[in-house]
Amino acid sequence: MSERVLRVGYVPGVTPDKWARAWRERRDGVLLELVLVEEADAEQAVRDKRIDMALARLPVDRTGLHLVRLYDELPVVVVNREHPAAAYDEIELADLADEQFITGIPEGLIPRANQLTFPPMSAKEAVEVAAAGTGIAVLPMSVARLHHRKDVTHRPVRGPAPTTIALIWLTDRDDATTQAFVGVTRGRTPRSSRG
Structure with a gap:
């Protein structure tokens, strides 16, 4: 059997x-x-x-x-290592209002910058775009860690719901x-x- x-x-x-x-x-x-x-x-x-x-x-x-x-899961912002957000241990969502969001605008944030239209993409692809410096991605920490690269970093972001x-x-x-x-x-x- x-x-x-x-x-x-x-x-x-x-x-x-x-x-x-x-x-x-x-x-x-x-x-x-x-x-x-x-x-x-x-x-x-x-x-x-x-x-x-x-x-x-x-x-x-x-x-x-x-x-x-x-x-x-804790939300984090994924950015190119040279991005100003990389200098912080943690960042407020409101401090990202001038950024281009690859993964969609987090609920509750009113962006000050005109947003580019990114096609739907996987988390891995979003991290690749963040690595290029084209935008930033807000992802669960576990997903950011899974797709970690040497040219990106992630920081906890206060504001979005987990x-x-x-x-x-x-x-x-x-x-x-x-x-x-x-x-x-x-x-x-x-x-x-x-x-």
Whole structure:
């Protein structure tokens, strides 16, 4: 008889290693398969049942989904190493109002500069554009670290709301295996009760 598999997707920047280790220690005959999914595809991959669950970045459409918030990610600004923001340990969002935003204007900021129109691009591409000095990108810190280059730096930025990582799965897939993985992400031990 083949071993059952729980397929859990995760978006770039999320590091599911600690949960995978905890799962392997108590898996009860179910193999955990981790699948990297693009951020824009995580919700649909769950809905299409290509994966059983996903560690996704919010927001997602919660219709038909269970969702457990896991943690918030610190927003950072990614700039060329020569950019004035590189001199600070941390920067206020309002201090970036004269900049060109590659990844879209953060909510709550009224830019003073006429904004260039950048095509939709991946985080990696946005970091490449920031490296060229054409603009700046506001990204979750984990994503900025993932795409780090020698010619860019990132600094925490005060003002934008943090992004949230959550575990999502279909409401009709709420079995013991699913709940066991939810327990792992919530830090429950094999002996602790659900809740």
